[in-house]
Amino acid sequence: MLVEVKNLDISYTDTPEPLVKNVSLSLDKGEVLTIVGESGSGKTTVIRAILGVLSGTGYISNGSIHFAGQDLTHLSNQEWLKLRGKNISMIFQDCGNMLNPVQTIGHQYIEYIQTHADKSKEEAKAMALEVLTRMNLPDPENIMNSYIFELSGGMRQRVGIAMAITFHPQLLLADEPTSALDVTTQAQIVKELSNIVKQSGTAMIMVTHNIGVAAYMSDKIMVMSQGQVRDYGPAEQVINHPTDDYTRHLLSSVPELGGERYV
Amino acid sequence: MSDAEIIMSIQGVTKKFPMGDGRFLTACDDITLNVRKGEFVAIVGESGCGKTTLMKSVMNIQAPTSGKIFYRGQDITQLTGEAKRQNCRNIQMVFQNPSAAFNPKLKVKEIICEPLLNFNLVKKSEMAVKAGELLEMVDLPREFAERYPNNMSGGQRQRVAIARALALEPEIIVCDEATSALDVSVQDTIIKLLCRLQKEKGVTFMFICHDLALVSLFAHRVTVMYLGNIMEKLDGDKLQEAVHPYTQALLRSVFPVHGDKRAVQCLEGNIPNPADMPTGCPFQTRCTYCQDKCRSEKPVLQQVGDNHYAACHFPRQAQG
Numbered sequence: 180m181l182v183e184v185k186n187l188d189i190s191y192t193d194t195p196e197p198l199v200k201n202v203s204l205s206l207d208k209g210e211v212l213t214i215v216g217e218s219g220s221g222k223t224t225v226i227r228a229i230l231g232v233l234s235g236t237g238y239i240s241n242g243s244i245h246f247a248g249q250d251l252t253h254l255s256n257q258e259w260l261k262l263r264g265k266n267i268s269m270i271f272q273d274c275g276n277m278l279n280p281v282q283t284i285g286h287q288y289i290e291y292i293q294t295h296a297d298k299s300k301e302e303a304k305a306m307a308l309e310v311l312t313r314m315n316l317p318d319p320e321n322i323m324n325s326y327i328f329e330l331s332g333g334m335r336q337r338v339g340i341a342m343a344i345t346f347h348p349q350l351l352l353a354d355e356p357t358s359a360l361d362v363t364t365q366a367q368i369v370k371e372l373s374n375i376v377k378q379s380g381t382a383m384i385m386v387t388h389n390i391g392v393a394a395y396m397s398d399k400i401m402v403m404s405q406g407q408v409r410d411y412g413p414a415e416q417v418i419n420h421p422t423d424d425y426t427r428h429l430l431s432s433v434p435e436l437g438g439e440r441y442v
Numbered sequence: 443m444s445d446a447e448i449i450m451s452i453q454g455v456t457k458k459f460p461m462g463d464g465r466f467l468t469a470c471d472d473i474t475l476n477v478r479k480g481e482f483v484a485i486v487g488e489s490g491c492g493k494t495t496l497m498k499s500v501m502n503i504q505a506p507t508s509g510k511i512f513y514r515g516q517d518i519t520q521l522t523g524e525a526k527r528q529n530c531r532n533i534q535m536v537f538q539n540p541s542a543a544f545n546p547k548l549k550v551k552e553i554i555c556e557p558l559l560n561f562n563l564v565k566k567s568e569m570a571v572k573a574g575e576l577l578e579m580v581d582l583p584r585e586f587a588e589r590y591p592n593n594m595s596g597g598q599r600q601r602v603a604i605a606r607a608l609a610l611e612p613e614i615i616v617c618d619e620a621t622s623a624l625d626v627s628v629q630d631t632i633i634k635l636l637c638r639l640q641k642e643k644g645v646t647f648m649f650i651c652h653d654l655a656l657v658s659l660f661a662h663r664v665t666v667m668y669l670g671n672i673m674e675k676l677d678g679d680k681l682q683e684a685v686h687p688y689t690q691a692l693l694r695s696v697f698p699v700h701g702d703k704r705a706v707q708c709l710e711g712n713i714p715n716p717a718d719m720p721t722g723c724p725f726q727t728r729c730t731y732c733q734d735k736c737r738s739e740k741p742v743l744q745q746v747g748d749n750h751y752a753a754c755h756f757p758r759q760a761q762g
Contacts, residue, residue, distance in 0.1 A: 217625040218596070317712070332489070361488040361652055366695040367708045388625055391697030395706065418699060432630035433699050434656040440679060441637040441660045442482060 180245075181382050182206040182229070182350060187242035189224055189233065197240055199224050199406045206399075208349070209380040211373070213393035213414075215429070216403035222386045225403075226352045229384065230269055231259050247349060265295045268348045272355040274339025278327040284338060285323030295346060306345065314341040315371065333364035340368070344375055351376070353385040357392060369395060390433050394418050402426045449613060449646060450477040450500070455509035457495050467717045469495040470506070471670040474743075477614070477646060482637075484649045484661035484678065486692065490716060492670040493650045497616050500648065501535055502526060513614075531561060534607040538619035540599035544591040550577070550602055551587035557609045576605040580635060597628035604635065608645075616648045621656070633660060654681065654689075655696045663749075666692065669716055669724040672743060675751040685746055685757035688725050723755070731756055 182205065189199040199221040206212050214222040227233050229244055231251060244251040246267065254262070271277050278287055285307065292303040304323070311319035314337045327335060336356060343351060356372065357365040373396050376383050387393055393400055393414070400417040402410040402425065409423040421427050452475040458466040470492045477483050485493045498504040500511060502518055510517045513532060521529055534557070537543040544553050551573035558564040564572050574584035580601040591599055600620065607615050617636070621629040637660055639645055651657050657664055661678035666689045674686040684690055694707040711728035714720055720727065723736040733756065741753045 217627060362654070362692060362695040363488060363709045366697070366706055369697070370706070370708055389697065390626065391699050394699050395697045395703050429627055430699060432627040434626075434630075434653065434659050435698060435700070436655050436658050436693060436696055437682060438655075438659055440658075441634060442640070442662065 180205045181208050181210075181247060182384070183243075183245040184225075184229070185243050185245075187225070187228065187244065188240045189221070189228055189237055190240040192236040192238070197406070198237075199228075202242075202403075202408055204399075204401060204411065206350075206382050206384065208382055209376070210398045211376055211383045211385065211396050212399045212401060213385045213387060213397040214401045214403055215387060215390055215393050216409075217388065217429075219405075220403040221406040222403050223354055224406075226269075226354060226384055226386055229350075230263065230267060230352055264291070265346045266348055267350045267352065268343040268346070270336075270339050270343045270351065270353040270356045273332075273335070273359050274342075275327050275330075275332075275335045277339060280326060280328055283324055283326060288323065288342060291342060292345060307341075310341045310345050311338070313375075314338075316341070332360050333368065336360060336364075336368055337371075340372060340375070344379070344381070347379055348381060351381050351383040353383060355387055356385065358387065358389065365389075365392070372396070390418075390430065402429065446478040446480055448476045449479045449514055451512040452476075452496075452500070453510045453512065455496065455499055455506045455511060457492070457499060457504070458507045461717055465717055468670050468719070469716070470499070473509070473667075473670075473672055475665060475672070475675075477648065478663075479613070479646055480640065480644045481662040482640060482647045482649060482660050482678070484651055484657040484664045485667060486651055486654055486657055486664060487667035488652060488713075490669070490713070491667040493667050494618060495670075496667075497535075497618055497648065497650055500614075501533060501616060502529060530557075531610045532612050533614045533616065534610060534612040536600070536603045536607050536615060536617045536620045539623050540596060540603050541591070543603055544599070546590065546592055548590075549587070550589050550591065550594075553591065553602060554587075554606050554609055557606065561610065563610075572609075573605075576609055577602075579608060579639075580605045595628075596624055597632065600624060600628075600632055601635070604632075604639075608639070608643075611643075612645070614646045614648060616650075618650045619652070620649070622651070622653075629656070636660070653696075654692050657681075669713070669719065671724050671753065672751075673725065673753055675743070675749075676747075677749050680750065683747070683750075684752075685750075686752045686754050687729050687731055687758065689752075690758070691728075723753075731758065 184204045187202040188197040190197040202225055216222045239252050288307045289303045292306055308319045316322055316337050357368050369392050397414040400414045404425050410417050410421055410426040455470055455473045457470040458468050461467055487493050499506045505519055511519050518529055551569050554573045554576050555564055555569045570587055573587040577586055582601050621632050658681045664678050666674045668688050674689045691709045709728050714727050722738050723741055726732045726736045735755050741755045743751045743753045746752050746757050
């Protein structure tokens with residue numbers, strides 16, 4: 180198993196009760212796990228815990244996270260730096276917020292590559308251009324010289340995905356990677372993302388509230404509500420034979436073409 | 443439903459924004475649309491297609507460059523002063539982001555009753571009672587009148603926004619992506635609430651959205667826009683019979699929870715710069731069926747069926 184999370188509790192120092200309770204999951208190489216749930220259900224908290232970047236006073240109060248045989252709950256900052264951005268990387272909801280608006284994309288991209296690999300500026304640039312081309316971005320040279328706010332939402336997201344996959348990470352974490360996009364752009368990005376994952380054998384944990392996207396991409400689905408796991412299993416089984424009432428309710432709320440009309 | 447009275451008629455509305463370099467960006471190009479009483483009219487399209495610009499004209503926030511908008515026989519774009527203010531009683535709006543739509547320092551009862559106070563329809567002493575009635579109408583407990591909007595969840599706030607829009611008993615409520623910021627289950631309850639209000643009060647809704655799957659559940663009429671142009675107008679229950687390649691592409695972009703995953707297809711190509719539109723069909727750069735005629739001649743809306751119009755030289759029957 181590449182990732183193994185066991186009985187994970189996450190608490191904040193100012194609240195006595197853990198906000199996320201008893202989450203267990205496991206993921207093999209090349210598998211895609213999607214965590215779905217409403218806002219406030221703790222789905223983002225779980226993947227932030229895996230990356231070791233819990234916000235504010237959050238901490239892991241119980242349980243363990245193992246990644247490639249290593250226990251992530253007791254890593255020092257130095258050890259995290261080696262892991263983050265190279266073996267585990269993250270795609271954010273709006274990659275426009277992730278980059279510095281007063282530096283060109285190329286400047287930050289090259290800096291990122293040079294931080295993790297012993298490469299000259301030219302080599303790093305060539306590497307960046309190659310990945311941007313792979314993400315179907317038109318005129319990558321031009322993109323390297325642009326600022327993030329000059330790009331459309333879909334292009335920003337492609338840049339964010341390109342940066343995340345640069346070092347062929349073993350684990351990709353994605354926090355609502357398509358929620359801010361139009362339906363047509365969403366379809367493109369989701370397809371590209373699932374191709375990349377298939378081709379490179381990367382494991383991915385994706386957080387989304389779009390259950391259609393979850394059904395399309397995932398091998399496994401986890402349904403969360405109020406910090407607890409309501410349903411967890413192979414995608415097929417969760418979608419077609421949900422065991423929990425909450426999952427059933429969630430599935431019935433998804434608008435579908437040709438569904439029952441309200442008027 | 444199609445024989446109901448037309449209460450709003452948008453005729454040839456065009457809105458151009460100056461770009462600073464002497465050129466103009468056409469956000470809405472010759473939009474013509476009729477709205478019948480008690481209907482759900484959905485306007486669908488990607489970001490930048492001009493749907494919000496059109497709504498701003500309908501709300502009389504922004505005058506169109508040319509064209510007329512008739513509400514019950516009166517051209518509302520020509521209204522000024524008190525007449526323009528009085529017109530606000532007939533058309534109200536629900537915004538996309540419920541957390542940005544309220545003054546955070548006002549209590550819910552003050553938020554809901556503000557439109558009523560503006561028109562002297564309620565006394566300050568009666569505010570709490572009136573707010574309670576409106577809150578009950580949107581399935582919220584009366585006690586919420588004393589709360590502040592930041593103490594509420596997104597779905598509850600959107601209900602407050604709907605209560606505020608209902609306060610003046612308008613004939614038309616415009617919803618600009620009113621459910622896009624909400625979770626699916628909350629979205630579902632809000633849509634059911636709107637449907638109930640439409641049935642009980644006969645309110646007409648103009649609903650801006652980019653999710654065709656959602657729209658297919660409740661819209662009577664659907665208008666599909668692309669880069670400021672209407673691509674297709676059809677009945678909401680006949681969405682699957684869409685003939686325009688763009689509408690079909692939108693339908694195929696929806697990820698089904700059940701059903702065939704391979705049916706999802708992507709649009710290729712890039713959206714042209716709206717300031718520098720190609721001649722001919724606006725959709726030509728992304729259309730799989732594009733031919734020479736599409737590059738030279740701009741298609742106009744033509745009737746292709748009962749209550750069904752499409753702007754395409756080569757309308758196709760939906761496949762499968």
